[in-house]
Amino acid sequence: MPTTRTTDLHTGGCLCGTVRFSVSGEPTGGNHCHCGMCRKDSGSGVSTFVTFPTATLKWDGKPAEFESSPNRFRGFCPKCGSSLTWRHGDYNDFLDFRLGSFDDPTPFKAKKHLWMSTALPSFAEIDPDIEHIDQSS
Numbered sequence: 001m002p003t004t005r006t007t008d009l010h011t012g013g014c015l016c017g018t019v020r021f022s023v024s025g026e027p028t029g030g031n032h033c034h035c036g037m038c039r040k041d042s043g044s045g046v047s048t049f050v051t052f053p054t055a056t057l058k059w060d061g062k063p064a065e066f067e068s069s070p071n072r073f074r075g076f077c078p079k080c081g082s083s084l085t086w087r088h089g090d091y092n093d094f095l096d097f098r099l100g101s102f103d104d105p106t107p108f109k110a111k112k113h114l115w116m117s118t119a120l121p122s123f124a125e126i127d128p129d130i131e132h133i134d135q136s137s
């Protein structure tokens, strides 16, 4: 039986606690990104994001942002440097959060592998049961 979790509050933040956030409801998407910029940003072989509408988003402390390509912004803690978010400047109704920034990431699932064209097979566990996309969605 499917469970409805629409009132669930999800909290998260950076490593040092300077930036905290909360969002409610269900994520509208989730992906493992294998692009080279996420590798540089995270220092890891693959980056996992979950997408939430910004309607319920509350910040306690604001991330700094880096424009990693035109109109694409990566949010991070200005004190400890934790990478937190990714957004496209034209779609401000949604924000991608790094999975690991949530206090409890266990409810979330990725639905796609993005940028398979640049994936590192030896560092990326590819889930055969979800969609594979050569570049972004």
Ligand SMILES: [Zn+2]
Pocket: 014, 015, 016, 017, 018, 019, 077, 078, 079, 080, 081, 082
């Ligand atoms: Zn921090």
Ligand SMILES: [Zn+2]
Pocket: 033, 034, 035, 036, 037, 038, 039, 047, 115
């Ligand atoms: Zn990426």
